[in-house]
Amino acid sequence: MTRAFYDAFSTALQASWELSALVSLLAGVASHHLIFRPFEIDGYAWQILFIFLGSVFIFVTAYIQLAGYGVMLALCRVSLIATAYSSGAAISIFMYRAFFHPLNRFPGPFLAKISRFYAMNNAAKNIKAFEDIRSLHKKYGDIVRVGPRELSINRPSAISVIYEPPTRTTRSPWYAQVSNDVTKISLNSTRVLKVHKLRKKVWERGLSFRALAVYAPRIQAKVDLLLSKLANHCGRPIDMTEYAMFFGFDVMGDIGFSKDFHMLELESEHLAIKGVHESMLAIGVLGTVPWLLSMISKVPGAAASFSRFTTWCHRELQKKREIVASEAAALKDQDPRDIISWLLKALNEGDPSAPPGEIAIQEDARLLIIAGSDTTSAALSNALYYLASNPKSYQRLQAAIKEEFPGGINDWTYDRNVPYLDYVIQETLRLKPSVPGGLPRVTPPQGLMIDDDFIPGDTVVAVPTYTVQRDARFWSDADAFKPERWENLSTEKSPWIPFTRGQWACPGRNLAMMELRMALSHIALRYSISFAHADASKSFDSGVMDTFTLTLPPLHLIFTPL
Numbered sequence: 001m002t003r004a005f006y007d008a009f010s011t012a013l014q015a016s017w018e019l020s021a022l023v024s025l026l027a028g029v030a031s032h033h034l035i036f037r038p039f040e041i042d043g044y045a046w047q048i049l050f051i052f053l054g055s056v057f058i059f060v061t062a063y064i065q066l067a068g069y070g071v072m073l074a075l076c077r078v079s080l081i082a083t084a085y086s087s088g089a090a091i092s093i094f095m096y097r098a099f100f101h102p103l104n105r106f107p108g109p110f111l112a113k114i115s116r117f118y119a120m121n122n123a124a125k126n127i128k129a130f131e132d133i134r135s136l137h138k139k140y141g142d143i144v145r146v147g148p149r150e151l152s153i154n155r156p157s158a159i160s161v162i163y164e165p166p167t168r169t170t171r172s173p174w175y176a177q178v179s180n181d182v183t184k185i186s187l188n189s190t191r192v193l194k195v196h197k198l199r200k201k202v203w204e205r206g207l208s209f210r211a212l213a214v215y216a217p218r219i220q221a222k223v224d225l226l227l228s229k230l231a232n233h234c235g236r237p238i239d240m241t242e243y244a245m246f247f248g249f250d251v252m253g254d255i256g257f258s259k260d261f262h263m264l265e266l267e268s269e270h271l272a273i274k275g276v277h278e279s280m281l282a283i284g285v286l287g288t289v290p291w292l293l294s295m296i297s298k299v300p301g302a303a304a305s306f307s308r309f310t311t312w313c314h315r316e317l318q319k320k321r322e323i324v325a326s327e328a329a330a331l332k333d334q335d336p337r338d339i340i341s342w343l344l345k346a347l348n349e350g351d352p353s354a355p356p357g358e359i360a361i362q363e364d365a366r367l368l369i370i371a372g373s374d375t376t377s378a379a380l381s382n383a384l385y386y387l388a389s390n391p392k393s394y395q396r397l398q399a400a401i402k403e404e405f406p407g408g409i410n411d412w413t414y415d416r417n418v419p420y421l422d423y424v425i426q427e428t429l430r431l432k433p434s435v436p437g438g439l440p441r442v443t444p445p446q447g448l449m450i451d452d453d454f455i456p457g458d459t460v461v462a463v464p465t466y467t468v469q470r471d472a473r474f475w476s477d478a479d480a481f482k483p484e485r486w487e488n489l490s491t492e493k494s495p496w497i498p499f500t501r502g503q504w505a506c507p508g509r510n511l512a513m514m515e516l517r518m519a520l521s522h523i524a525l526r527y528s529i530s531f532a533h534a535d536a537s538k539s540f541d542s543g544v545m546d547t548f549t550l551t552l553p554p555l556h557l558i559f560t561p562l
């Protein structure tokens, strides 16, 4: 058998140059249809590259050893084979995507059909993927082919079909950038429905109303600290993007780990958090081509700045473990005091909803800081931007809060409901959702129907959050900030999805609302707000970047005491 293979291989090597090129070309076409197309290879880019290079090496050696070629001739011959193979694969990919793909009946830019590099090129130009998608929908309609196998679907009816139970969609390969191994990834990267559902339970406990009651005084303390910084800057410009970011991370450090980043106190960014922010731009651009981001993130040193944050999280997790172990007996009947302790408690008690392994809890530790900080900070800055831009809405907010708390700040308690405050937050998250892009899901093999449109199986679909939340067909005066519109609207029945919906929805929604309500009501009771200079409003609005979460430019405001 081995001998027969050896003889056949040697004979094949002797084939004419034309025949070798033709066979290699066909092998490229076959690889596309038998491997690249049916299998999810996004996470294996390095392996594929190494197999390709390894094959080149084996062929060069074989031509020299078995066919008696000189080195130069062997290199030329193998270059021809490699080029023919790559061309076969590339031509096949191009032809299939451009002319034979089941998504061909959906409109979209021609280059988007061919490659995700189209989206990457757009994202790299202005880092405003959410605006790019909105323009595509204006041009092409409700369903746009935004990638070879990607559809963006700007319809309220698509929200329930794609995201809400009993949807049969799953998370797309975008979520597999770290790994597909459920023991090595965070909740947010988990794509297996059953595993995700189980893991989500412990997060829901750690972010339940009962848990929030334990965290509330510490959030209040951070609000007080933020207010003291505003008092120090009274009447002078302050960059609220920066201070809202300090606030968001300090809160998550505290209720996530019972650890203080001291960013508000020191008025500077913690080194570990700087690492996160330095990586955001790359995520915004490279995230448009998931296999490339996955590939680059595996290059040693490529994620150096992010690894400062990873190191911080691992160290804090380790310390926390020791604290939880030493306090276990004393605190037996008490609820954990921070989110990571809920996860550790589940792990220690063998609860099936605990992170399934050491790496999984490390990933969750990172997730809890990242998911909870920039999202809430962006919402706070954006709310202040809209309130400064719309003095009437701000006065109405102040009046509504004063009506509930006639004694002012000393009278304030969290348990009293101020509907207009929630309308302000909802309207802010409608116009500027902290996660503005559509969250990609894969349709089940049998496909699915959205109204009368059949979406084929294995298609990556998403409802573009920013676009659907600003569509004039679903919102009157869609681009205007009008908190009062929420008097007659429900967040669940409108195409309002800043926290997304269903099983994958944000478990931190109530915590975010708590932080935002506390911060905004305290500010409204104490200060009037205005822009620091004529350009402050415009430059803030136009400088927003889509780096998966929003990255905001400086927001220069002046707070004047009432």
Ligand code: HEM
Binding pocket: 187, 188, 189, 200, 203, 207, 367, 368, 369, 371, 372, 373, 375, 376, 379, 429, 433, 434, 435, 439, 498, 499, 500, 503, 504, 505, 506, 507, 508, 509, 511, 512
């Ligand atoms: C205004 C603030 C916030 C917004 C707009 C927001 C939005 C979102 C969105 C859209 C997702 C889905 C992401 C995806 O599927 O890829 C998500 C997931 C998540 N969020 Fe939030 N979030 C906010 C605040 C928070 C806070 C304060 C926490 C607290 C830790 C948090 C924790 C999480 C977690 C753990 C997930 C992953 C959920 C899962 O995979 O099932 N978020 N968030």
